[in-house]
Amino acid sequence: ETGVTQSPTHLIKTRGQQVTLRCSSQSGHNTVSWYQQALGQGPQFIFQYYREEENGRGNFPPRFSGLQFPNYSSELNVNALELDDSALYLCASSLALDEKLFFGSGTQLSVL
Amino acid sequence: GDSVTQMEGPVTLSEEAFLTINCTYTATGYPSLFWYVQYPGEGLQLLLKATKADDKGSNKGFEATYRKETTSFHLEKGSVQVSDSAVYFCALSGNDYKLSFGAGTTVTVRA
Numbered sequence: 001e002t003g004v005t006q007s008p009t010h011l012i013k014t015r016g017q018q019v020t021l022r023c024s025s026q027s028g029h030n031t032v033s034w035y036q037q038a039l040g041q042g043p044q045f046i047f048q049y050y051r052e053e054e055n056g057r058g059n060f061p062p063r064f065s066g067l068q069f070p071n072y073s074s075e076l077n078v079n080a081l082e083l084d085d086s087a088l089y090l091c092a093s094s095l096a097l098d099e100k101l102f103f104g105s106g107t108q109l110s111v112l
Numbered sequence: 113g114d115s116v117t118q119m120e121g122p123v124t125l126s127e128e129a130f131l132t133i134n135c136t137y138t139a140t141g142y143p144s145l146f147w148y149v150q151y152p153g154e155g156l157q158l159l160l161k162a163t164k165a166d167d168k169g170s171n172k173g174f175e176a177t178y179r180k181e182t183t184s185f186h187l188e189k190g191s192v193q194v195s196d197s198a199v200y201f202c203a204l205s206g207n208d209y210k211l212s213f214g215a216g217t218t219v220t221v222r223a
Contacts, residue, residue: 004155033210033211035211040215040216041215041216042116042201042203042213042215042216043156043201043211043213044213045210045211045212048209048210056208056209056210058210090155090156092156100158100161101156101158103155103156103157104155105153105154105155106155
């Protein structure tokens with residue numbers, strides 16, 4: 001059984017650029033959630049996808065968008081990057097809407 | 113909205129010392145409560161959880177009791193090891209299944 005995998009592990013972008021982060025959910029899991037973890041802070045909920053539909057969104061602007069594919073993998077897209085978008089982005093998968101989340105190791109995004 | 117406040121760190125302890133990390137929450141309804149742990153270079157892992165008042169979650173020697181009257185979920189371990197060095201996050205989940213996390217507490221255990 002493979003765990004949650006995220007790619008890339010590290011990424012450097014400049015302000016104004018766009019970025020796509022990828023996540024493969026754990027085998028059998030059809031729900032994916034994305035979190036942003038700024039340095040020294042707890043993770044903040046961005047949004048959740050369940051069976052390819054957005055199923056809840058946190059307090060993030062529309063330039064944060066996502067997709068979930070038929071195989072339940074997911075992408076997080078961020079447009080018009082700002083310096084404050086520099087953070088660790090965590091993906092978590094779960095079986096349906098069950099509360100137990102399995103987290104990936106994250107993608108460290110640096111915006112210069 | 114839902115929120116979690118946890119004890120600020122960092123916390124430095126000697127091996128075999130007693131560890132307590134305080135956590136209080138604000139939520140509507142009856143949330144589930146969690147402790148997650150983040151080891152260096154790794155993703156978050158669920159350490160323990162409790163889903164209703166007076167439930168005690170336990171794992172790897174760690175314990176936390178869901179106290180509705182004090183809206184608290186303090187984490188305790190009686191004898192820490194060097195391998196317990198990590199960042200610990202208290203979190204809650206309401207009906208919408210999203211997790212609201214505290215800011216995290218860094219724990220360092222010295223041999």
